[in-house]
Amino acid sequence: MKCLSLxxxxxxxxxxxxxxxxxxxxxxxxxxxxxxxxxxxxEKEKEVHEALAKALRIGYQTLENGGTSLxxxxxxxxxxxxxxxxxxxxxxxxxxxxxxxxxxxxMNGATLEAGAVAGVSRIKQPISAAKLVMQKSxxxxxxGKGAEQFAKEQGLEMVKPNYFITPEQINQLKKLxxxxxxxxxxxxxxxxxxxxxxxxxxxxxVALDKAGNLAAGTSTGGMxxxxxxxxxxxxxxxxxxxxxxxxxxxxxxxxxEYFIRANVAFRIAALKTMQNLSLQQAAQQALDxxxxxGGSGGVIALDRxxxxxxxxxxxxxxxxxxxxxxxxxxxxxx
Amino acid sequence: MKCLSLxxxxxxxxxxxxxxxxxxxxxxxxxxxxxxxxxxxxEKEKEVHEALAKALRIGYQTLENGGTSLxxxxxxxxxxxxxxxxxxxxxxxxxxxxxxxxxxxxMNGATLEAGAVAGVSRIKQPISAAKLVMQKSxxxxxxGKGAEQFAKEQGLEMVKPNYFITPEQINQLKKLxxxxxxxxxxxxxxxxxxxxxxxxxxxxxVALDKAGNLAAGTSTGGMxxxxxxxxxxxxxxxxxxxxxxxxxxxxxxxxxEYFIRANVAFRIAALKTMQNLSLQQAAQQALDxxxxxGGSGGVIALDRxxxxxxxxxxxxxxxxxxxxxxxxxxxxxx
Numbered sequence: 001m002k003c004l005s006l007x008x009x010x011x012x013x014x015x016x017x018x019x020x021x022x023x024x025x026x027x028x029x030x031x032x033x034x035x036x037x038x039x040x041x042x043e044k045e046k047e048v049h050e051a052l053a054k055a056l057r058i059g060y061q062t063l064e065n066g067g068t069s070l071x072x073x074x075x076x077x078x079x080x081x082x083x084x085x086x087x088x089x090x091x092x093x094x095x096x097x098x099x100x101x102x103x104x105x106x107m108n109g110a111t112l113e114a115g116a117v118a119g120v121s122r123i124k125q126p127i128s129a130a131k132l133v134m135q136k137s138x139x140x141x142x143x144g145k146g147a148e149q150f151a152k153e154q155g156l157e158m159v160k161p162n163y164f165i166t167p168e169q170i171n172q173l174k175k176l177x178x179x180x181x182x183x184x185x186x187x188x189x190x191x192x193x194x195x196x197x198x199x200x201x202x203x204x205x206v207a208l209d210k211a212g213n214l215a216a217g218t219s220t221g222g223m224x225x226x227x228x229x230x231x232x233x234x235x236x237x238x239x240x241x242x243x244x245x246x247x248x249x250x251x252x253x254x255x256x257e258y259f260i261r262a263n264v265a266f267r268i269a270a271l272k273t274m275q276n277l278s279l280q281q282a283a284q285q286a287l288d289x290x291x292x293x294g295g296s297g298g299v300i301a302l303d304r305x306x307x308x309x310x311x312x313x314x315x316x317x318x319x320x321x322x323x324x325x326x327x328x329x330x331x332x333x334x
Numbered sequence: 335m336k337c338l339s340l341x342x343x344x345x346x347x348x349x350x351x352x353x354x355x356x357x358x359x360x361x362x363x364x365x366x367x368x369x370x371x372x373x374x375x376x377e378k379e380k381e382v383h384e385a386l387a388k389a390l391r392i393g394y395q396t397l398e399n400g401g402t403s404l405x406x407x408x409x410x411x412x413x414x415x416x417x418x419x420x421x422x423x424x425x426x427x428x429x430x431x432x433x434x435x436x437x438x439x440x441m442n443g444a445t446l447e448a449g450a451v452a453g454v455s456r457i458k459q460p461i462s463a464a465k466l467v468m469q470k471s472x473x474x475x476x477x478g479k480g481a482e483q484f485a486k487e488q489g490l491e492m493v494k495p496n497y498f499i500t501p502e503q504i505n506q507l508k509k510l511x512x513x514x515x516x517x518x519x520x521x522x523x524x525x526x527x528x529x530x531x532x533x534x535x536x537x538x539x540v541a542l543d544k545a546g547n548l549a550a551g552t553s554t555g556g557m558x559x560x561x562x563x564x565x566x567x568x569x570x571x572x573x574x575x576x577x578x579x580x581x582x583x584x585x586x587x588x589x590x591e592y593f594i595r596a597n598v599a600f601r602i603a604a605l606k607t608m609q610n611l612s613l614q615q616a617a618q619q620a621l622d623x624x625x626x627x628g629g630s631g632g633v634i635a636l637d638r639x640x641x642x643x644x645x646x647x648x649x650x651x652x653x654x655x656x657x658x659x660x661x662x663x664x665x666x667x668x
Contacts, residue, residue: 140590274609
């Protein structure tokens with residue numbers, strides 16, 4: 001009798017463990033902006049879909065193997081940072097001095113631990129630096145040379161700033177600066193060109209692992225022709241990135257200044273938990289505030305139930321997911 | 335008849351204007367930490383009270399004269415930055431390389447506009463640089479040399495980093511570094527010394543002007559012995575500073591890493607508007623999360639009705655206010 005009940009108990013625990021496991025989910029974005037089917041060469045469209053699918057598979061594989069959402073987010077973003085198609089890592093847009101200045105952040109929804117770096121140009125994978133700030137320093141946010149020194153001490157691969165610069169980005173900057181000069185526009189003009197050029201934002205990833213833990217990460221080259229020293233929302237915990245198991249994981253992309261002012265990532269989490277909005281409603285409402293303030297962009301959001309929201313108020317947003325039913329989709333336009 | 339109704343209308347508008355005016359309110363903090371009456375020399379206690387009172391009067395005068403809450407916040411913080419007693423501007427704590435690295439931010443509750451600088455050591459008044467980033471650049475957040483170049487272009491007074499360093503701060507850093515060496519502590523040890531040394535945090539100000547507009551600002555030298563490049567919550571919109579006329583204005587002080595992770599300033603605003611908590615409840619609840627995560631510090635918060643909250647979970651917090659009834663109080667301990 002004792003044996004029988006023990007066996008029941010064991011079975012119960014095993015079954016419980018098996019069914020209590022969460023189905024992994026991963027969602028990514030690769031920037032929002034003037035992304036229109038009419039302007040998109042078919043081969044580039046194909047390339048974007050393939051890159052997004054590959055990024056998703058990398059992260060999903062980590063989750064399937066029982067890895068943490070934090071590791072999945074990092075691995076996925078490393079791939080996107082290394083891909084010249086996206087405004088993060090290699091292929092980052094350049095500032096007004098034609099330099100790359102990269103920002104990244106990551107957050108663990110299980111512990112509310114977070115790490116971020118800003119204004120770095122010598123760390124090959126800014127997202128990994130952000131993760132190490134979180135895990136190996138007493139700090140959350142490190143900037144500039146101090147962040148680079150820390151990353152180096154931690155054994156991360158260091159590169160020269162030129163490593164990040166692609167011919168395409170030099171051309172885009174030159175074109176933009178020439179146009180601005182021609183138009184004799186004032187300083188405020190540097191606000192809008194991203195949309196015209198269509199490279200607006202960041203890359204980001206949110207993930208749910210089998211243990212039910214959420215994580216979020218964001219990495220970016222920022223805004224083309226930004227002033228030297230400018231930092232957007234990507235490394236700001238609560239603006240570009242937030243994750244809390246009790247609410248959701250969020251990564252934003254867009255005109256960072258507005259996302260900071262509207263505290264977008266945490267606002268979505270707050271609307272969900274404090275006002276009981278659905279994830280979709282919460283994400284949309286935060287984005288509506290950005291729009292009201294004059295900004296544009298998009299977000300990806302994911303909760304523990306596997307709900308996904310990916311609203312944006314631009315023409316398009318590179319995005320994709322593998323949901324709890326293992327369905328993969330990659331999307332570019334409205 | 336027409337004249338009569340016009341006169342009625344004029345009177346109505348004038349009366350309405352007079353009575354619709356808000357009573358100015360100003361609240362400040364000068365850092366939280368191990369501030370105990372038992373350890374406080376009477377002459378220092380007097381000096382702190384006097385400095386807080388003077389800071390309050392400066393800001394209140396601006397408000398009384400019909401100035402904006404934004405200007406009141408800036409003027410008050412300039413005084414605190416220039417006072418060596420506080421960890422902001424002159425008298426800032428030093429990083430692990432014995433350098434000052436200053437951070438500041440400001441936010442306009444009427445428009446949700448915001449400005450911030452981090453990692454600067456050549457701008458005499460970091461709070462003014464934050465305000466100029468908000469008003470004169472298309473950006474919200476600028477760091478390091480880029481922020482300094484911008485401030486210089488805007489005509490702000492520039493200084494050498496030595497300007498901010500006081501003998502007291504050199505002594506405190508040396509004492510701390512010697513103790514850490516003696517104790518052969520690991521890197522994580524640099525987390526706790528602020529509290530022991532009692533110089534923990536920032537200066538901050540929230541204000542309500544006659545037009546009913548809220549503003550918030552925060553300025554700091556950061557955390558003593560912080561790693562070169564570390565940035566805390568003070569320049570992070572949503573963490574150390576937030577202002578929204580529809581909710582409240584908040585400035586935080588304390589162990590910045592926890593305030594970033596808990597998104598304290600915006601969390602208070604969110605709890606107030608989304609969960610209809612009182613200002614006091616909202617501020618306390620956000621601070622409780624900081625404590626739950628392992629952090630300590632305090633906040634000041636103010637809403638349009640003139641309600642004031644000043645909770646902290648340390649031994650003391652330098653703080654004070656002039657309320658809507660023109661009552662002034664300055665406080666140091668629990």
